[in-house]
Amino acid sequence: MSRVRVLVGTRKGAFVLTSDATRERWDIGGPHFGGWEIYHLKGSPADPDRLYASQSSGWFGQLIQRSNDGGKTWEAVGNKFVYDGVPGTHLWYDGTSRPWEFARVWHLEPSLTDPDMVYAGVQDAALFRSMDGGQTWQELPGLRRHDSAPSWQPGAGGMCLHTILVDPSHPGRIFIAISAAGVFRTDDGGKTWRPINRGLRSEQIPDPTAEVGHCVHRIAMHPSRPRVLFMQKHWDVMRSDDAGESWQEISGNLPTDFGFPIDVHAHEPETIYVVPIKSDSEHFLPDGRLRVYRSRTGGHEWEALTRGLPQRDCYVNVLRDAMAVDSLDPCGVYFGTTGGQVYASADAGDSWAPIVRDLPSVVSVEVQTLS
Amino acid sequence: MIRVVLPAHLRTLARVDGEAKLHVEGQATQRSVLDALEAAYPMLRGTIRDQVTQQRRAFVRFFACEQDLSHEPPDAPLPDAVLTGAEPLLVVGAMAGGG
Numbered sequence: 210m211s212r213v214r215v216l217v218g219t220r221k222g223a224f225v226l227t228s229d230a231t232r233e234r235w236d237i238g239g240p241h242f243g244g245w246e247i248y249h250l251k252g253s254p255a256d257p258d259r260l261y262a263s264q265s266s267g268w269f270g271q272l273i274q275r276s277n278d279g280g281k282t283w284e285a286v287g288n289k290f291v292y293d294g295v296p297g298t299h300l301w302y303d304g305t306s307r308p309w310e311f312a313r314v315w316h317l318e319p320s321l322t323d324p325d326m327v328y329a330g331v332q333d334a335a336l337f338r339s340m341d342g343g344q345t346w347q348e349l350p351g352l353r354r355h356d357s358a359p360s361w362q363p364g365a366g367g368m369c370l371h372t373i374l375v376d377p378s379h380p381g382r383i384f385i386a387i388s389a390a391g392v393f394r395t396d397d398g399g400k401t402w403r404p405i406n407r408g409l410r411s412e413q414i415p416d417p418t419a420e421v422g423h424c425v426h427r428i429a430m431h432p433s434r435p436r437v438l439f440m441q442k443h444w445d446v447m448r449s450d451d452a453g454e455s456w457q458e459i460s461g462n463l464p465t466d467f468g469f470p471i472d473v474h475a476h477e478p479e480t481i482y483v484v485p486i487k488s489d490s491e492h493f494l495p496d497g498r499l500r501v502y503r504s505r506t507g508g509h510e511w512e513a514l515t516r517g518l519p520q521r522d523c524y525v526n527v528l529r530d531a532m533a534v535d536s537l538d539p540c541g542v543y544f545g546t547t548g549g550q551v552y553a554s555a556d557a558g559d560s561w562a563p564i565v566r567d568l569p570s571v572v573s574v575e576v577q578t579l580s
Numbered sequence: 581m582i583r584v585v586l587p588a589h590l591r592t593l594a595r596v597d598g599e600a601k602l603h604v605e606g607q608a609t610q611r612s613v614l615d616a617l618e619a620a621y622p623m624l625r626g627t628i629r630d631q632v633t634q635q636r637r638a639f640v641r642f643f644a645c646e647q648d649l650s651h652e653p654p655d656a657p658l659p660d661a662v663l664t665g666a667e668p669l670l671v672v673g674a675m676a677g678g679g
Contacts, residue, residue, distance in 0.1 A: 244589060268639040268673045269589060269627040285593065285623035289631045 213535050214279065214577040215543055216260065217551055218247035221569035223262055225280040228564075230537055232555040235564045241283060242274065249316050249530055249573040252279075256324035257577050261343060263314040263329070271313050273329075273343050286343035290314070290331060293350035299333065300362040309333045309353070316530060318373035330370035334361065334387040336399065349399035352385065357404060357421045364388030364424045364443075371529055372428050376435040376452075384438065384453060389424035392440070394453050408449075408456030409442060426469045427529040431478035439481050439508070441471040441529070446483055448508050459508025464495055470532035474557060475540040479507035482534075482542060482558060484527040493524040501544070503558050517561035518552065525550070530573035537578055545571025582613055582658075583668035590628070590671065594621040599668055608663050610642060611654040628671060643670040 215226040222240030241247075242264045250262035260276040262283070271290065274283040296309035312332040320326035325342040335353050337346045352358075361368060369388055376382035381398040384405075391406040404421045414422040424443035431437065440447040440456065444467050447456040460466035465485045474480035481504050487495040494500070499518040502511040525546035535541035542554045549568040554561045584600040594600070602616040611634070618625050629636050634654070636642070641650040645659045645667050661667035 243592075266589065268587075268637065269593075270637060271626065272593070272623070288626045291632055 211537060212579040213537065213541065214252070214257075214579060215533075215551065215553070215564065216250045216252065216280065216573075216575040216577070217545055217568065217571060218249050218262070218530075218573035219545075219549070219569040219571050220246050223247040223250055223264075223280075224565070224568060226551065226564050232535075232537075232541055232553060237565055238280065241280070245272075246313075247572065248313060249575075250274075250280075251317050251319060251575045252577045253319040253324040253327075254321050255319070257579055259319070259324040259342075261317045261319060261327050263317055265313045271311070273314065273317075275343050287339065287345050290329070290337055290346050291348075292335060292353070293348040297353070298359055299368060300360060302363060304362075306359070309335070312367060315369045315371045316373055318375060321375055321377055328373050328375075328383075330373050330385065332367040332369040333363075334368045334370040334390065336370055336373070336385060338399070351395070351400045352393060352402045355393070355402050355404070357390070360421065361387065361390040362422065372425075374428060374430050374435075374438075376430075377432045378435055382435075382452075384428060384430075386425040386428050386440075388426065389443070390421045391423040391425050392428060392438075392453055405449075405453030406456070407454065408458075409447065410445070410458075411443065413443070427471050429471050429473050429481070431473045434478045437478065437507075439471050439473060441468050441483055443467065443489060446471065446508065459504070461504070461509035461511055463502055463511050464500075464513075468527075469529040470527055470544065472532045472534055472542070474542075475534045475536040476538065477505070477540075477557075480505045480557070481508065482532065483511075484532070484544065486526060492526050494526075497522050497524060499523045499525065499546075501542070501554075501558055501561075514554075514558045514561070516559065517554075523548075528572055530575075531571050533574050533576040535576045535578045541576065543574050543576055545574045547571065581665045582608055582616070582662060583665055584613065584617055585668045585670045586624075587671060587673040589673070590624060593623055593627070596621065608658050609655050610649065610652065610658065613658065613669060614654075639674040641672045641674055643672055644668070 211230040217224040222243040224239035228235045248263045253259040258279040262274040264272040298306040301307040316330040318328040329337040336349045372386040374384040393402045409423045426441045436452040438449040446460045498520045501514040525548035532544040540557045545551045547570045551564045582602045
């Protein structure tokens with residue numbers, strides 16, 4: 210029988226939540242790395258018991274942890290992230306130039322086929338890769354050497370490379386997103402990159418349709434249709450049907466189009482989920498109601514999903530990496546909040562129940578469907 | 581034998597119960613003690629000092645014999661009481677509060 214493993218990164222440690230396929234009773238494992246910020250943890254598609262975790266602390270810096278037994282035990286592996294060559298400069302919040310400086314790993318993306326290969330998206334924005342199970346890390350410097358890099362600026366959370374999408378059907382193609390530079394694509398395995406932000410409009414920058422400078426919060430794809438991308442931008446929900454060459458707004462009837470996560474149903478490539486947040490100056494839910502919005506039409510038309518979610522006095526946020534889906538049928542949808550709740554739906558979002566209510570503030574949620 | 585007291589998070593990380601006890605070749609200085617510590621516990625690399633610049637992380641301090649040694653040159657000899665093992669070198673996470 211299938212099982213589900215939910216990997217939860219929080220401000221004060223990691224938790225591993227497990228259930229059988231009914232997704233009704235959950236075992237809560239952890240905390241692992243208690244007291245440390247766990248920005249992200251994710252399992253290898255090629256070996257589901259191989260997990261990687263980003264562990265960091267303002268005191269002691271960045272660590273990478275690896276598990277070979279599905280999160281029961283962990284070992285610290287390599288944590289030396291050194292930019293290739295002279296780091297150069299990007300723009301600071303006030304528009305002055307500032308040297309690139311490593312702060313933390315935001316996102317770990319294991320290879321689809323090799324358990325020892327894993328990408329790391331870091332702050333200040335760069336893409337690193339390990340080919341030896343996380344022991345050593347090398348930057349893919351072509352991204353940061355793009356002509357536009359000196360003009361990249363941080364978003365409020367720092368200048369982070371937070372999303373890495375590996376195209377399963379196009380060898381060498383990777384999409385990444387940076388706050389607040391935008392989306393970039395490589396077609397040659399990371400040697401060269403180009404910005405793919407045509408169609409985005411951001412009123413917070415001097416030229417609203419600039420080639421770079423957009424605060425993209427998250428992008429998602431369905432593996433069966435990797436040319437179709439969905440985006441939650443700072444404001445605006447967008448889609449691309451041509452691998453990022455152009456984008457169209459699909460916010461439609463959302464109550465607000467500000468938000469962080471976006472994800473795609475495991476079996477319905479036109480069914481997508483977002484969590485609208487009131488505004489960029491408030492960063493909590495509109496009207497004190499926790500509502501996931503689902504579109505079954507690839508955008509434009511959205512329905513509020515509320516059954517089982519608090520509909521009064523709720524002022525949490527859901528961060529960009531804190532939503533995921535399983536691949537069971539019906540599809541399970543999961544998200545974590547800054548209030549420490551992890552909610553699950555075993556019916557594609559029609560109804561929800563908390564797996565756990567009182568964790569530390571949730572930063573990331575990933576799901577593994579195990580056979 | 582040099583005794584090093586690590587902050588709780590680093591004891592957990594290094595799986596050290598109590599003090600770390602190190603044999604240091606030659607003159608015991610901050611640098612040589614940290615070299616020995618990181619050789620014995622490789623998972624501590626980068627947590628106390630930068631792996632490239634070797635600079636102490638901003639929120640980490642070094643105390644011994646009721647003195648703050650954080651700003652001593654890394655190659656300065658440690659106090660005699662640390663060299664003889666009578667006193668430990670304390671690696672301390674700054675009392676910085678926060679969330």
